[in-house]
Amino acid sequence: MAMPDFLTTPQGRRIAYHQTAGQGPGVMFLGGFKSDMTGTKAVHLQNWAEAKGRAFLRFDYSGHGQSDGDFLDGCIGDWAADAQAVIAALTQGPQVLVGSSMGGWMALLAARAMPERVAGLVGIAAAPDFTEDLMWAGFTEAERAAVMAGRLEQPSEYSDEPYVITKKLIEDGRNHLVLRNPLRLPFPVRLLQGTADVDVPPAVALRLMEHAEAPDLQLLLVKGADHRFSTPQCLAMMTAAIEDILGQI
Template identity: 60%
Template sequence: MAEIAYLEGPSARLAYAFTPGITPTIVFLSGYKSDMEGTKAVHLEAWAEAEGRAFLRLDYSGHGQSGGVFEGGCIGDWAADAQAVIEAVTEGPLLLVGSSMGGWIASILAKRLSARMAGFVGIAAAPDFTEDGFWASFSDDEKRKVMEEGVTYMPSAYGDPYAITKRLIEDGRDQLVLRAPLPMPYPVRLLQGTEDAAVSRETALALFDHIEGKDVRLTFLKGADHRLSEPADLAAVEAAILEVLG
């Protein structure tokens, strides 16, 4: 495994691990409250190293080994964190691999770093989830609580309750990617589990339909859940990356 290194990001000290190799650099972008020590990130790093390919994983502020407080962050912050690490550490073409929220952040960065983009892989990608997931599911009382008190809490199947802040909701509205053109004129592969309880099939199809590109494919993995971390799921991710790499 690559050693953990640090750089000063836009709002906090950011942790990352970079493996040099053949470009495009594969950049793994993790999910909401996830970090770069997750199963997929570590597995793909080892796989990329065995293939001799450049690979980057990182922690957004408030996540994992980076500084900052999770509850103080938002999508815009985390996208800026990822961009800062990518621009400081890598050169040349990029293949962004976004898991869950990381798929949203990868979609944002695909626009900002369009000149460097060589491919996109979404793993249970969750674009616009603060608006279409959190806010859309809130009761009137929960919406009032967020706007007037600044935070509400949602139960999570993955650990402690999620703190949903007013800043997260309001910033999320500035980062939406399914309401504006999303050009991706390079290979795109989207993977979605049929038993995903966090991201719906409708979301996967909405992203698939919305991306503007000639080489965009969506694959449903029967029986797979949101984590997509079982051996068969990881093999499917590897295959998707290899397809994008051509």
Template identity: 55%
Template sequence: MEETGTLPAPDGTPLAFRRLPGSGPGVVFLGGFHSDMTGSKAEYLATWCAARGTPFLRMDYSGHGASGGRFEDGTIGRWTADAEAALLALTDGPQMIVGSSMGGWIALLLALRHPARVRALVGIAPAPDFTEDLMWAQFPPAVREAILRDGAWRRPSDYGEPYPITRALIEDGRAHLLLGGRIGIQAPVRILQGDADPDVPWQHALRLAAALDSADVRVTLVKGGDHRLSTPRDLSLLGDTLAALLREDGA
């Protein structure tokens, strides 16, 4: 039976979570920017883990999904602190962290902070440094000026209503950049990346793989794959990737 509840964030904001019991290394799912824990990948993983008796945790960052707070008040630092609070309070022992898009960046930050708790990482179109490299660097001057002047700009989205890109998000992101040097993670890392992703180019995945210190890094490039990687084929690949990691872990 899946447990649902809330956990206080470091600033007291209630964070919604869902958790499945089990034995052995657990799986933690971290969603993307402006997404929530009820998406297709999270639901697939819940079913996958339940069938195997594997512990599973998913949660919504502040301002996302069923959690409290406002989305426009969020930053990479704040959302990482949310995920860290959930990892430490709601899981025991080693975990396999699956991070989608922004969740991949947060997963890397957690692995650097808590190497003993993070046994392996799976990044689905992982997007470290996206606020700087995939947003700010590509915004035209007029958009940059609007963000600096007004504090926010509403970005059109292919996935729903426009959402705010705030000055705080951009400036805080610069305190958490990873791709400018070596990333001192020794755990196994698996990267699943679509070659037709319009949001995170496949070259970004190769750049991340090259920056990681771990000797056990594999990139799977999905021909025709989009940013979400949530087709039945893509979800099966995710399950196969996790199964191999769990077997390698001796589970």
């Protein structure tokens, strides 16, 4: 596998990325919480972009994958800043942002911070505000006390290592919520959501669709698809959504 290139952000964090040259608007993949750019969806999109001659970029947030930093030191604001630094430094013109799970929140924050650089958005089991609405809201009083004492460990379906949820993650997340204030998305938006997703339930996608102010927003519910959304059929839906957006531009 090719070695990544690296970008040092204005905050001094060293971010690993892979970039494919091609025609614009470019497509950029934003991964999920404790995920990285070597996942099925990210690699599939790079292969699709290369076949189409489309500019494409995938990267790892600080503390994720091949980027520098400790995951436990990170938080929503840091990872959002990483994504926005990558857009600003490495891409040209408006981009189609493809956000998976937490990456959907990152894409929405980028759209709010730099709307002139977003041509469209595809959310795959997008998880805006998940630290508050899925984590904190679902914790018991004992779990909340553990978080406020510093950290809480929970088992992960995706790794042998537990999820470690820090006080910093929860408190910083509250500074970056997008479903409490107006959310204007003046570009095509496609949301893809599996009905069997137990990590980010379909209610999240429905809430986002209802909340956003968007002239062209569509939600596709896929019966039986889980949070990974990585079957061949799901991957085909993802690229079809991107091509739909590119066709609107």
